[in-house]
Amino acid sequence: MKKALVIGYGNTLRSDDGVGVCIANNIASLDLPGVEVRTCHQLGFELVEDLVSFDHVIFVDAAIAGDATSCRLIVPTEVRPLVSEHNVTPEALQVMASELFGAKTDMHVFSVRGEMFEFGWEISPPVQQRAIEVTDKISALLRQSTQTVPLTDSIFG
Amino acid sequence: MSRTITISPVTRIEGHAKITIHLDDQGIVEDARFHVNEFRGFEKFCEGRLMWEMGGITSRICGICPTSHLITSAKAGDEILAVEIPETAEKLRRLITLAQWLQSHALSFFHLSSPDYLLGFDSDPAKRNIFGLLTDHKEFAKRGIRMRKFGQEIIEVLGGRKIHTPWAVAGGVREPFEASKKDYLLNWIPEAKETALLALDVLKKIHVKFAKDIPNFGNFRSLFVGLVAKNGALEYYDGLLRVKDAAGNTIADKLDPARYFDYFGEASEQWSYLKFPYYKPLGYPEGMYRVGPLARVNNCDFIDTPLAEAERVLFKAIAADTLVVNNSFYFHYARLIELLFSVEKIEFLLNDPAILGTNIRSKAMINRSEGVGASEAPRGTLFHHYWVNDDGVLQKVNLVIATAQNNLAMNRTVHQIAMRYIDGKKITEGILNRLEAGIRCYDPCLSCSTHAIGQMPLHVQLLNAQNEVLDEVKR
Numbered sequence: 001m002k003k004a005l006v007i008g009y010g011n012t013l014r015s016d017d018g019v020g021v022c023i024a025n026n027i028a029s030l031d032l033p034g035v036e037v038r039t040c041h042q043l044g045f046e047l048v049e050d051l052v053s054f055d056h057v058i059f060v061d062a063a064i065a066g067d068a069t070s071c072r073l074i075v076p077t078e079v080r081p082l083v084s085e086h087n088v089t090p091e092a093l094q095v096m097a098s099e100l101f102g103a104k105t106d107m108h109v110f111s112v113r114g115e116m117f118e119f120g121w122e123i124s125p126p127v128q129q130r131a132i133e134v135t136d137k138i139s140a141l142l143r144q145s146t147q148t149v150p151l152t153d154s155i156f157g
Numbered sequence: 158m159s160r161t162i163t164i165s166p167v168t169r170i171e172g173h174a175k176i177t178i179h180l181d182d183q184g185i186v187e188d189a190r191f192h193v194n195e196f197r198g199f200e201k202f203c204e205g206r207l208m209w210e211m212g213g214i215t216s217r218i219c220g221i222c223p224t225s226h227l228i229t230s231a232k233a234g235d236e237i238l239a240v241e242i243p244e245t246a247e248k249l250r251r252l253i254t255l256a257q258w259l260q261s262h263a264l265s266f267f268h269l270s271s272p273d274y275l276l277g278f279d280s281d282p283a284k285r286n287i288f289g290l291l292t293d294h295k296e297f298a299k300r301g302i303r304m305r306k307f308g309q310e311i312i313e314v315l316g317g318r319k320i321h322t323p324w325a326v327a328g329g330v331r332e333p334f335e336a337s338k339k340d341y342l343l344n345w346i347p348e349a350k351e352t353a354l355l356a357l358d359v360l361k362k363i364h365v366k367f368a369k370d371i372p373n374f375g376n377f378r379s380l381f382v383g384l385v386a387k388n389g390a391l392e393y394y395d396g397l398l399r400v401k402d403a404a405g406n407t408i409a410d411k412l413d414p415a416r417y418f419d420y421f422g423e424a425s426e427q428w429s430y431l432k433f434p435y436y437k438p439l440g441y442p443e444g445m446y447r448v449g450p451l452a453r454v455n456n457c458d459f460i461d462t463p464l465a466e467a468e469r470v471l472f473k474a475i476a477a478d479t480l481v482v483n484n485s486f487y488f489h490y491a492r493l494i495e496l497l498f499s500v501e502k503i504e505f506l507l508n509d510p511a512i513l514g515t516n517i518r519s520k521a522m523i524n525r526s527e528g529v530g531a532s533e534a535p536r537g538t539l540f541h542h543y544w545v546n547d548d549g550v551l552q553k554v555n556l557v558i559a560t561a562q563n564n565l566a567m568n569r570t571v572h573q574i575a576m577r578y579i580d581g582k583k584i585t586e587g588i589l590n591r592l593e594a595g596i597r598c599y600d601p602c603l604s605c606s607t608h609a610i611g612q613m614p615l616h617v618q619l620l621n622a623q624n625e626v627l628d629e630v631k632r
Contacts, residue, residue: 042220
């Protein structure tokens with residue numbers, strides 16, 4: 001079975017900014033086989049090494065603008081992303097994982113537009129609804145991606 | 158010809174560092190200033206919160222050194238409760254403080270500063286970063302990332318998460334050390350030690366390669382301030398304050414950090430939100446002092462781990478007759494010595510049976526209306542000072558941050574680099590890079606020092622005697 005990692009990140013003290021963490025926790029509660037879930041406040045380069053042992057990594061984050069929900073595949077690129085240590089992006093981790101460890105991991109980013117970023121633990125009602133939708137989409141994607149059995153395994157069990 | 162830019166409120170919140178270089182009528186550098194124009198006001202909005210919440214709140218000041226704020230806050234809380242914390246709690250707090258040093262110092266050298274030196278000041282700025290190392294220095298970059306990860310792993314094992322853990326509290330810590338994690342962490346030690354030694358080796362080659370630049374990278378006389386253990390050893394968690402002058406004379410020793418306000422004043426300049434701390438007996442600005450790795454390694458009598466002590470002896474040889482190293486470029490050297498020290502000391506603590514104890518918290522009511530916590534954060538001495546009412550509600554807060562204490566020295570460094578390299582009316586990429594590298598010696602954290610959000614995008618302006626902008630570069 002292929003392995004997948006879900007990383008939900010954001011500041012859970014800033015209301016909707018914590019929706020990535022909320023969705024990651026939703027996924028964890030589904031207890032999907034082959035799926036590991038992590039949550040963190042922000043991404044850091046120390047995650048790179050952990051990513052490479054997975055076939056599929058899904059990042060879940062809040063967005064301040066854009067579509068209500070969106071998903072994008074991180075496409076390997078020669079362009080070096082501009083980051084600071086306070087703001088490491090999934091794209092930066094993809095470049096690092098690829099160049100340092102030769103990783104071929106598929107990486108997706110799910111974004112959920114927030115409506116309220118004030119201090120607080122509560123996620124606003126519209127964003128709660130989006131969290132449910134994205135949880136469903138991610139779990140469907142995970143069921144699909146982790147069921148792909150490598151050829152050698154299907155032959156030799 | 159444009160005029161000096163007025164900083165708008167949006168910029169003030171977003172956070173920027175700006176350097177202005179002032180030329181006289183002959184076009185010679187007259188002054189150079191490192192401005193910090195961001196503000197968040199943590200001290201003010203902590204008022205009215207409960208003292209017990211302060212570790213969790215103040216750790217949010219920064220994503221790089223939250224643990225230093227957490228520990229210092231807990232120490233201020235210990236003072237307010239008037240308790241002595243259990244041995245296990247103190248050792249665990251020491252362990253997490255070292256982990257903070259380790260991950261922050263690794264970040265500073267491997268991720269932020271080494272690209273300047275391994276790729277060169279005149280290399281393409283778009284590539285002069287951690288990604289730029291991936292081509293020719295892949296193993297070095299990988300080791301840097303893993304070194305930082307080791308520090309983060311310790312923090313996560315103890316505090317439950319890598320960033321913003323609220324694990325330490327007034328009176329001790331919330332959770333004991335999980336014994337099953339001991340071997341996992343000890344397994345990191347050989348690689349971490351090897352990486353720290355490798356970094357020192359690389360840095361010594363950098364010293365040779367940049368021999369012409371180094372004398373102008375913050376090479377000036379100042380005081381040095383830091384905590385020193387009672388036996389004179391390098392200290393990171395507790396200890397008493399020592400002040401040395403530029404000749405290596407100890408001009409004040411065994412000062413109680415709880416009385417920091419008796420020794421240090423804070424001046425303000427209208428052109429920066431970052432305060433300018435100074436040593437009161439010498440006044441402002443003559444009382445300029447430096448804190449952080451350079452000050453700590455200068456100030457201590459010895460380091461109580463063998464490999465780091467051997468390096469300290471080599472470091473001291475740079476100082477020759479002055480007995481202290483006065484050049485800020487050597488912050489990097491001192492930082493790597495501390496990195497090595499952290500690995501050695503972490504190994505020592507992990508092998509100490511006392512860390513497995515379960516008596517981890519002393520409980521008490523509010524017994525004092527005021528408390529000061531002090532510790533050595535990666536960037537220098539950190540003070541948290543709280544005033545509370547009988548219910549533990551904060552009435553007033555004062556945070557004295559390491560980066561701010563280096564403010565005068567950072568300005569002096571920028572001035573020296575500008576004097577050496579500015580020639581004409583243009584700011585070249587090489588000059589910008591050197592100014593930036595000069596500031597980076599201090600590993601400043603503007604988020605901490607102004608309690609503001611943000612990266613450190615630089616904005617350099619070259620001004621003539623009439624304050625007209627001759628050239629400017631933004632990054």
